[in-house]
Amino acid sequence: xxxxxxxxxxxxxxxxxxxxxxxxxxxxxxxxxxxxxxxxxxxxxxxxxxxxxxxxxxxxxxxxxxxxxxxxxxxxxxxxxxxxxxxxxxxxxxxxxxxxxxxxxxxxxxxxxxxxxxxxxxxxxxxxxxxxxxxxxxxxxxxxxxxxxxxxxxxxxxxxxxxxxxxxxxxxxxxxxxxxxxxxxxxxxxxxxxxxxxxxxxxxxxxxxxxxxxxxxxxxxxxxxxxxxxxxxxxxxxxxxxxxxxxxxxxxxxxxxxxxxxxxxxxxx
Amino acid sequence: xxxxxxxxxxxxxxxxxxxxxxxxxxxxxxxxxxxxxxxxxxxxxxxxxxxxxxxxxxxxxxxxxxxxxxxxxxxxxxxxxxxxxxxxxxxxxxxxxxxxxxxxxxxxxxxxxxxxxxxxxxxxxxxxxxxxxxxxxxxxxxxxxxxxxxxxxxxxxxxxxxxxxxxxxxxxxxxxxxxxxxxxxxxxxxxxxxxxxxxxxxxxxxxxxxxxxxxxxxxxxxxxxxxxxxxxxxxxxxxxxxxxxxxxxxxxxxxxxxxxxxxxxxxxxxxxxxxxxxxxxxxxxxxxxxxxxxxxxxxxxxxxxxxxxx
Numbered sequence: 001x002x003x004x005x006x007x008x009x010x011x012x013x014x015x016x017x018x019x020x021x022x023x024x025x026x027x028x029x030x031x032x033x034x035x036x037x038x039x040x041x042x043x044x045x046x047x048x049x050x051x052x053x054x055x056x057x058x059x060x061x062x063x064x065x066x067x068x069x070x071x072x073x074x075x076x077x078x079x080x081x082x083x084x085x086x087x088x089x090x091x092x093x094x095x096x097x098x099x100x101x102x103x104x105x106x107x108x109x110x111x112x113x114x115x116x117x118x119x120x121x122x123x124x125x126x127x128x129x130x131x132x133x134x135x136x137x138x139x140x141x142x143x144x145x146x147x148x149x150x151x152x153x154x155x156x157x158x159x160x161x162x163x164x165x166x167x168x169x170x171x172x173x174x175x176x177x178x179x180x181x182x183x184x185x186x187x188x189x190x191x192x193x194x195x196x197x198x199x200x201x202x203x204x205x206x207x208x209x210x211x212x213x214x215x216x217x218x219x220x221x222x223x224x225x226x227x228x229x230x231x232x233x234x235x236x237x238x239x240x241x242x243x244x245x246x247x248x249x250x251x252x253x254x255x256x257x258x259x260x261x262x263x264x265x266x267x268x269x
Numbered sequence: 270x271x272x273x274x275x276x277x278x279x280x281x282x283x284x285x286x287x288x289x290x291x292x293x294x295x296x297x298x299x300x301x302x303x304x305x306x307x308x309x310x311x312x313x314x315x316x317x318x319x320x321x322x323x324x325x326x327x328x329x330x331x332x333x334x335x336x337x338x339x340x341x342x343x344x345x346x347x348x349x350x351x352x353x354x355x356x357x358x359x360x361x362x363x364x365x366x367x368x369x370x371x372x373x374x375x376x377x378x379x380x381x382x383x384x385x386x387x388x389x390x391x392x393x394x395x396x397x398x399x400x401x402x403x404x405x406x407x408x409x410x411x412x413x414x415x416x417x418x419x420x421x422x423x424x425x426x427x428x429x430x431x432x433x434x435x436x437x438x439x440x441x442x443x444x445x446x447x448x449x450x451x452x453x454x455x456x457x458x459x460x461x462x463x464x465x466x467x468x469x470x471x472x473x474x475x476x477x478x479x480x481x482x483x484x485x486x487x488x489x490x491x492x493x494x495x496x497x498x499x500x501x502x503x504x505x506x507x508x509x510x511x512x513x514x515x516x517x518x519x520x521x522x523x524x525x526x527x528x529x530x531x532x533x534x535x536x537x538x539x540x541x542x543x544x545x546x547x548x549x550x551x552x553x554x555x556x557x558x559x560x561x562x563x564x565x566x567x568x569x570x571x572x573x574x575x576x577x578x579x
Contacts, residue, residue: 001391011417019415020415022415022424024417065298066302070299073289074296076292078288079289080281088303092311094560095560096311098548098551098555099536100545101312102310103539104545106306108326120302121306122306123298124299184400185399186399186400202401237409240405243401244397247398248397
């Protein structure tokens with residue numbers, strides 16, 4: 001399972017000549033960090049990094065602001081037309097207008113080429129709403145609400161001061177799911193963004209990979225060029241790691257929530 | 270609270286509705302987003318029967334009947350695109366149904382708790398990586414002149430293979446990356462089910478002289494069968510809703526013959542060639558297949574296992 005990652009890691013710190021000869025298999029050879037140093041030269045990569053961090057933060061906050069209140073409302077049995085409202089949301093999981101109508105809608109809202117095109121269309125996830133709703137229905141008892149009500153709490157007060165503090169685990173899971181989704185997304189950017197200054201990291205990575213390939217196929221010679229090409233090889237490896245490094249860094253802390261999230265999702269709604 | 274118990278069977282009074290006005294406020298943002306980005310586009314599906322005129326909105330554009338559908342069924346590539354879609358969908362599901370189960374069963378046999386935990390933790394790490402990263406790694410490892418796999422092939426005296434350039438490798442690449450990325454993650458749920466197997470049953474089987482394999486076949490597999498069936502229904506129900514994101518990373522001009530599937534075709538004609546009406550028709554066609562498939566799978570599941578999706 002780990003080998004592909006390990007291979008990329010050792011190849012990124014090895015001398016590209018050895019990599020090309022296939023002598024880097026288990027351990028790095030000709031240890032150096034030129035690939036990473038070169039990486040800092042790619043300005044687009046840094047912009048991509050910055051963009052992705054912004055998109056992830058803003059996107060995840062918005063996701064949760066929309067998701068949590070809605071799931072809570074739908075978990076309350078006294079909500080009138082609850083079945084109809086659920087149907088209203090669930091239906092969108094099965095039928096969709098397809099790519100072009102959505103594209104035209106994003107366009108007509110004037111979101112093209114803005115970060116909002118990446119954030120707003122997916123702002124509300126029905127699937128995660130079901131998970132949260134199930135969590136709320138089984139963890140927030142009616143008695144709890146009744147007693148809060150007697151103490152004079154409104155729904156808002158109850159939600160903010162009782163429900164949210166009791167739901168830390170599901171909130172953690174949702175933050176993780178949504179943040180990961182934003183971090184890894186490239187498709188919406190491909191659809192809606194044309195200004196490369198706004199590209200998120202994943203799209204930059206995708207484009208860079210093919211760019212680096214093309215230069216390689218140019219088939220030039222000379223010692224200086226060879227060195228450059230070699231450097232490019234290292235860059236290709238280090239770039240992959242640079243793009244997934246934050247995720248890997250978070251992994252030990254989030255993996256517990258990860259499992260929890262799967263289990264919560266598996267409870268049928 | 271008692272009097273609210275029966276809501277749903279009776280039309281609620283205005284007072285009951287008014288009572289939870291805050292809850293409606295809670296729902297408002299979600300509803301707005303759903304309308305804006307799901308229902309408005311859904312209304313836009315009529316574009317499948319229209320030609321979007323220059324400067325016209327979807328509603329104003331002229332109807333053209335089934336023109337786009339006729340064209341879709343007439344294009345020479347249609348059969349190939351359909352065949353590719355079916356192949357990728359069916360093969361992926363064929364592999365992704367049993368492999369996580371097998372992995373879970375194997376891991377379940379491991380006695381050492383720490384080792385088990387470590388393997389499991391590592392196994393779902395790839396699920397966190399983005400598709401772009403996964404395919405970057407795949408491309409690096411399969412590079413023609415210097416990818417580790419081709420280097421090894423050459424060392425053993427074989428001819429290097431252009432993995433991303435051969436139509437025949439599209440489906441293997443799709444499946445192998447899928448397994449690598451999702452096997453551990455999908456196994457989580459089976460491992461949890463396996464952990465819940467009644468210890469008394471295990472002890473009884475031991476007394477009866479079952480060996481390991483017999484315990485697995487007669488106790489463990491039946492115990493997780495409901496989970497397997499549910500997961501199967503879920504995955505087979507969305508058989509044809511193959512995303513565009515993954516295939517787009519495999520696709521190149523060289524392997525187009527077997528990497529063009531419905532969703533990538535929708536993207537290509539819709540956004541790259543701006544044939545809005547035609548693209549909408551193709552995606553509508555895809556949606557109809559999805560729903561039909563979902564209903565069929567759900568019907569089968571209901572008949573044979575009384576654990577349908579809805």
